[in-house]
Amino acid sequence: MDILLHPVTQALIKIAIIVMGFVMALGTVLTLMERKWMSAVQDRIGPNRANVGRFTGHGALHIAADGLKSIFKEDTIPKGVDLLIFGLAPFFGFISAMTVWAVIPFAAPLGPVTFQITDVNIGILLVLALTSLGVYGAVLAGWSSNNKYALLGAARASAQMLSYEIFLGLSLVGLFMVYGSVQVSTLVEQQNTYWFGDVIPKWGMFTQPVALVLFFTAMLAESKRLPFDAPEGESEIIAGYFMEYSGMRWSAFMLAEYITVVGIAALTTTLFLGGYNVPWLHQDGFHLFGGFLPVPAWLVLLLQIGSFITKVVLLCWFIIILRWTVPKFRFDQTMELGWKKLLPVSLANVAVTALVLLAIDTWHL
Amino acid sequence: MTANVKTITVDRGEGLMEALYLPAILIGLGLTVRHFMRNMFGKRDVVTIQYPEEQRRVSPRYRGRHRLTVREDGFIKCVACYMCEEICPSHCIHIDAGEVPDKSVEKYPVVFDIDELRCVFCGLCVEACPKDAIRMDTGIIALAASHRDSFDYTRDLLKDVYHENEKTKFRSVPLPLTEEEALPESVGRIVR
Numbered sequence: 001m002d003i004l005l006h007p008v009t010q011a012l013i014k015i016a017i018i019v020m021g022f023v024m025a026l027g028t029v030l031t032l033m034e035r036k037w038m039s040a041v042q043d044r045i046g047p048n049r050a051n052v053g054r055f056t057g058h059g060a061l062h063i064a065a066d067g068l069k070s071i072f073k074e075d076t077i078p079k080g081v082d083l084l085i086f087g088l089a090p091f092f093g094f095i096s097a098m099t100v101w102a103v104i105p106f107a108a109p110l111g112p113v114t115f116q117i118t119d120v121n122i123g124i125l126l127v128l129a130l131t132s133l134g135v136y137g138a139v140l141a142g143w144s145s146n147n148k149y150a151l152l153g154a155a156r157a158s159a160q161m162l163s164y165e166i167f168l169g170l171s172l173v174g175l176f177m178v179y180g181s182v183q184v185s186t187l188v189e190q191q192n193t194y195w196f197g198d199v200i201p202k203w204g205m206f207t208q209p210v211a212l213v214l215f216f217t218a219m220l221a222e223s224k225r226l227p228f229d230a231p232e233g234e235s236e237i238i239a240g241y242f243m244e245y246s247g248m249r250w251s252a253f254m255l256a257e258y259i260t261v262v263g264i265a266a267l268t269t270t271l272f273l274g275g276y277n278v279p280w281l282h283q284d285g286f287h288l289f290g291g292f293l294p295v296p297a298w299l300v301l302l303l304q305i306g307s308f309i310t311k312v313v314l315l316c317w318f319i320i321i322l323r324w325t326v327p328k329f330r331f332d333q334t335m336e337l338g339w340k341k342l343l344p345v346s347l348a349n350v351a352v353t354a355l356v357l358l359a360i361d362t363w364h365l
Numbered sequence: 366m367t368a369n370v371k372t373i374t375v376d377r378g379e380g381l382m383e384a385l386y387l388p389a390i391l392i393g394l395g396l397t398v399r400h401f402m403r404n405m406f407g408k409r410d411v412v413t414i415q416y417p418e419e420q421r422r423v424s425p426r427y428r429g430r431h432r433l434t435v436r437e438d439g440f441i442k443c444v445a446c447y448m449c450e451e452i453c454p455s456h457c458i459h460i461d462a463g464e465v466p467d468k469s470v471e472k473y474p475v476v477f478d479i480d481e482l483r484c485v486f487c488g489l490c491v492e493a494c495p496k497d498a499i500r501m502d503t504g505i506i507a508l509a510a511s512h513r514d515s516f517d518y519t520r521d522l523l524k525d526v527y528h529e530n531e532k533t534k535f536r537s538v539p540l541p542l543t544e545e546e547a548l549p550e551s552v553g554r555i556v557r
């Protein structure tokens with residue numbers, strides 16, 4: 001029992017469960033779901049052909065088929081690539097997409113057991129630092145590919161990701177001021193406090209609605225998905241920075257994209273949708289309008305995990321549907337949106353939040 | 366003729382709402398989510414045709430694989446006049462003429478090969494034929510085989526399949542008699 005409760009063992013178990021059991025699984029399923037959901041939007045059926053005998057599972061076998069295909073596909077390495085960097089680049093995106101999960105809590109701590117891999121006190125700042133590593137994946141891939149399209153894609157990716165990172169951080173400043181912390185566990189606990197007695201939860205989406213839009217937009221730009229897919233730009237620079245990749249390396253880029261999607265959903269949930277919190281559910285039960293409904297601790301835990309996963313999956317769905325809704329921005333439009341519109345808005349958001357907080361403090365509103 | 370030209374002013378909706386970009390996204394999301402919900406949970410109205418199992422009816426005018434028509438007595442209509450071979454832009458028709466006792470016809474094709482891989486499906490052979498002996502109305506639109514030789518369609522292959530055509534339900538030509546009866550000197554190569 002002692003060894004099980006040792007922080008290192010705990011962390012390892014949590015990493016295995018969260019990364020393998022949830023993140024990788026959801027990311028992999030999303031590769032199929034993106035195609036299924038997109039075809040539903042476009043009045044089509046989507047992939048349904050991969051089969052074992054007569055069993056197709058409505059296309060579920062395509063996940064296995066895709067994996068097998070990319071393993072057995074020839075891994076073409078073009079002439080003149082920088083082999084070391086070419087080989088390393090796919091993992092940067094992957095790692096930066098994965099490390100987000102180090103600080104995401106799945107449920108409130110239960111005694112000595114926390115449902116979060118680590119609760120570092122710089123929390124979100126660590127996440128911001130690690131996600132910005134993702135730009136290396138794109139830049140190194142494009143740089144080492146010995147291909148002008150790839151280089152263009154890498155240039156676009158670096159410019160886009162660096163610009164959007166600025167107000168990705170700025171958009172969260174308001175949130176930090178409201179909750180007074182950058183530690184993820186505190187942020188999430190704070191979101192389980194309520195306005196007007198115990199009616200409206202103080203979720204990030206209610207306290208900082210503008211920041212939600214800004215953060216979500218910036219995260220979309222970081223993930224290089226539509227409408228910010230100029231770095232890939234199929235119609236102009238073919239596949240951008242990863243056009244020279246094939247086989248399993250290419251799959252690593254693809255999988256990293258979906259894991260990024262799951263990561264965006266998890267971060268947005270944690271920061272703006274109340275994290276694992278179920279509205280009005282406290283550690284001992286539901287509190288609403290002075291009423292109280294006791295709930296056993298194990299059920300609270302299950303409800304919290306369930307609520308977190310539901311929110312994440314719904315957000316993943318939203319991100320994917322959004323891709324099939326919005327048209328693509330031209331690259332200059334991406335930059336203009338970032339620097340001329342979203343950056344001033346995020347600065348104004350910080351200023352207004354500060355003023356409101358000052359007003360609340362001064363007049364005890 | 367400018368009288369009928371109407372000028373329509375389209376409202377591009379310039380202004381704050383348009384500049385915000387978000388209302389437009391929400392309207393778009395409404396549309397995509399509506400389609401998504403209908404196709405996922407409601408009545409699916411997908412336009413997909415599950416191709417190999419379901420096939421679309423082709424128009425009778427569609428230029429599909431060729432067929433050689435036959436006379437009422439079942440003998441092949443072609444008189445081996447070489448018109449089609451001559452006009453074919455891709456030189457994919459090969460005819461060898463043979464003699465028939467019937468003096469009103471004189472010739473018939475002993476060999477009538479079409480290399481369907483070279484054919485560009487232009488339909489000029491059909492236009493050129495003076496006897497309506499070659500047509501492209503089989504409705505066979507997807508020629509697929511794993512061997513090149515399979516695309517060398519011989520006279521008998523071209524003649525024989527038209528009555529099996531389920532897709533266009535073409536029935537205006539009488540069914541042929543047996544092969545030997547219709548073409549006693551057939552040397553057509555049947556490649557399956």
Ligand code: SF4
Nearest residue numbers: 453484485487488490
């Ligand atoms: S369709 Fe055109 S190309 Fe094909 S056999 Fe006839 S004339 Fe030749």
Ligand code: SF4
Nearest residue numbers: 443444446447449494
């Ligand atoms: S198919 Fe028609 S054009 Fe061609 S050789 Fe026969 S009769 Fe002449």
